[in-house]
Amino acid sequence: xxxxxxxxxxxxxxxxxxxxxxxxxxxxxxxxxxxxxxxxxxxxxxxxxxxxxxxxxxxxxxxxxxxxxxxxxxxxxxxxxxxxxxxxxxxxxxxxxxxxxxxxxxxxxxxxxxxxxxxxxxxxxxxxxxxxxxxxxxxxxxxxxxxxxxxxxxxxxxxxxxxxxxxxxxxxxxxxxxxxxxxxxxxxxxxxxxxxxxxxxxxxxxxxxxxxxxxxxxxxxxxxxxxxxxxxxxxxxxxxxxxxxxxxxxxxxxxxxxxxxxxxxxxxxxxxxxxxxxxxxxxxxxxxxxxxxxxxxxxxxxxxxxxxxxxxxxxxxxxxxxxxxxxxxxxxxxxxxxxxxxxxxxxxxxxxxxxxxxxxxxxxxxxxxxxxxxxxxxxxxxxxxxxxxxxxxxxxxxxxxxxxxxxxxxxxxxxxxxxxxxxxxxxxxxxxxxxxxxxxxxxxxxxxxxxxxxxxxxxxxxxxxxxxxxxxxxxxxxxxxxxxxxxxxxxxxxxxxxxxxxxxxxxxxx
Numbered sequence: 417x418x419x420x421x422x423x424x425x426x427x428x429x430x431x432x433x434x435x436x437x438x439x440x441x442x443x444x445x446x447x448x449x450x451x452x453x454x455x456x457x458x459x460x461x462x463x464x465x466x467x468x469x470x471x472x473x474x475x476x477x478x479x480x481x482x483x484x485x486x487x488x489x490x491x492x493x494x495x496x497x498x499x500x501x502x503x504x505x506x507x508x509x510x511x512x513x514x515x516x517x518x519x520x521x522x523x524x525x526x527x528x529x530x531x532x533x534x535x536x537x538x539x540x541x542x543x544x545x546x547x548x549x550x551x552x553x554x555x556x557x558x559x560x561x562x563x564x565x566x567x568x569x570x571x572x573x574x575x576x577x578x579x580x581x582x583x584x585x586x587x588x589x590x591x592x593x594x595x596x597x598x599x600x601x602x603x604x605x606x607x608x609x610x611x612x613x614x615x616x617x618x619x620x621x622x623x624x625x626x627x628x629x630x631x632x633x634x635x636x637x638x639x640x641x642x643x644x645x646x647x648x649x650x651x652x653x654x655x656x657x658x659x660x661x662x663x664x665x666x667x668x669x670x671x672x673x674x675x676x677x678x679x680x681x682x683x684x685x686x687x688x689x690x691x692x693x694x695x696x697x698x699x700x701x702x703x704x705x706x707x708x709x710x711x712x713x714x715x716x717x718x719x720x721x722x723x724x725x726x727x728x729x730x731x732x733x734x735x736x737x738x739x740x741x742x743x744x745x746x747x748x749x750x751x752x753x754x755x756x757x758x759x760x761x762x763x764x765x766x767x768x769x770x771x772x773x774x775x776x777x778x779x780x781x782x783x784x785x786x787x788x789x790x791x792x793x794x795x796x797x798x799x800x801x802x803x804x805x806x807x808x809x810x811x812x813x814x815x816x817x818x819x820x821x822x823x824x825x826x827x828x829x830x831x832x833x834x835x836x837x838x839x840x841x842x843x844x845x846x847x848x849x850x851x852x853x854x855x856x857x858x859x860x861x862x863x864x865x866x867x868x869x870x871x872x873x874x875x876x877x878x879x880x881x882x883x884x885x886x887x888x889x890x891x892x893x894x895x896x897x898x899x900x901x902x903x904x905x906x907x908x909x910x911x912x913x914x915x916x917x918x919x920x921x922x923x924x925x926x
Contacts, residue, residue, distance in 0.1 A: 449473035454500035466793040507531025508755035520569030541766025560619040563685030575611035578635040583628025621742040629660030638682035653689030653706035663712040674712040756824040760831035761801035807915040808832040810924035819868040824897035867891040867921035893921040
């Protein structure tokens with residue numbers, strides 16, 4: 417259990433879902449509300465409604481069932497943002513970069529754009545490091561940007577300019593529905609389209625697919641981009657890949673990276689390009705100059721081109737490929753800190769304090785209303801925190817283990833005495849091997865978990881987890897992370913459901 421002071425548990429819990437039908441905007445944009453507020457997620461929208469009441473008209477960019485990590489905003493979303501007097505996001509790189517770029521491109525310049533979790537500790541909350549460990553048996557290689565870039569919505573673009581090697585390289589991303597988006601393809605030569613952009617201090621997962629074994633040398637260049645169209649070149653580097661061959665023989669004494677997590681990284685402040693790698697034992701991060709490191713793509717990374725027509729860009733179906741997989745389906749741009757802070761109810765209280773402060777700054781005339789609403793809702797959240805804690809305390813200690821399809825529950829586990837035993841995601845375009853399925857079954861048996869948990873909006877990712885759970889005779893239950901659905905429409909109901917479902921499925925008292 418958490419070490420925070422005990423809150424008064426006698427406060428009656430209520431869903432406190434503020435109806436907003438009376439605040440809905442007409443076709444002309446008219447409204448009785450004092451503030452028009454746009455939020456990136458439905459969870460933040462709900463918290464804003466609790467504090468703002470009838471003085472705010474709130475819309476969410478990401479709809480119910482949506483995934484903020486991958487949602488692509490529509491022209492209608494841009495129109496809502498353009499009308500807003502205040503925009504709230506989560507921050508900590510929760511949102512897909514296109515969402516934040518749309519916000520900065522369409523919101524009026526004088527409109528505050530508040531990323532709540534970026535200053536959560538100032539309002540009594542806590543943030544924690546994002547832990548990622550998928551246990552891949554090959555190198556998990558992504559792209560990263562380090563260093564800040566001046567200007568709201570600015571980004572760093574990485575462009576592949578040259579490839580030397582016996583075959584072709586494709587760098588692509590597979591979305592949550594299994595559809596590929598190609599960023600780099602050497603087969604038709606390189607041009608400006610062989611690139612992708614990331615916000616500052618961000619990291620993303622991608623697939624690296626090589627068509628032939630041998631030694632490859634890839635040259636990339638970086639440049640900063642601002643919303644007003646200004647660009648600045650800042651660095652380049654050439655990286656060596658040993659594909660299906662003995663890497664150490666080709667290394668010439670350079671460091672060989674064969675496993676764990678690493679990124680091709682560009683630093684927008686120093687102009688340097690390098691490989692940054694996470695040491696699995698020490699937890700420290702090291703940086704290697706391009707000429708001092710070899711990235712190994714061993715023969716065990718050999719796969720075949722999928723039969724689906726959408727993957728024909730990789731070659732003929734059945735042809736061999738050597739692949740370093742992205743490992744997490746969908747766009748998954750993030751930083752070093754875990755953005756899912758609301759899964760600890762005490763952090764939701766910090767969200768509410770920040771929301772109250774920002775609404776008051778934007779609408780001083782509503783200060784008393786916002787203070788009154790926030791005070792009432794903080795009492796509701798305090799009681800909810802106690803309820804969640806009491807409910808999860810009924811789970812036998814041996815069963816307090818979470819296996820999910822998304823790494824979104826670290827805060828919940830830390831706050832309420834649980835353990836994240838693992839999050840299980842499929843490797844894109846690749847059926848899990850018999851050994852991988854066996855390892856998952858072994859984990860379920862060794863941890864003796866009575867249930868695994870699936871988020872409704874990510875159910876399409878859960879086929880392997882469901883199958884192994886069925887084979888092992890354990891229950892598949894529902895937990896909410898980033899999004900609401902048709903059954904759960906507000907934060908209080910979501911957290912109450914999560915607590916009761918966890919208790920019910922893990923042997924406690926719901």
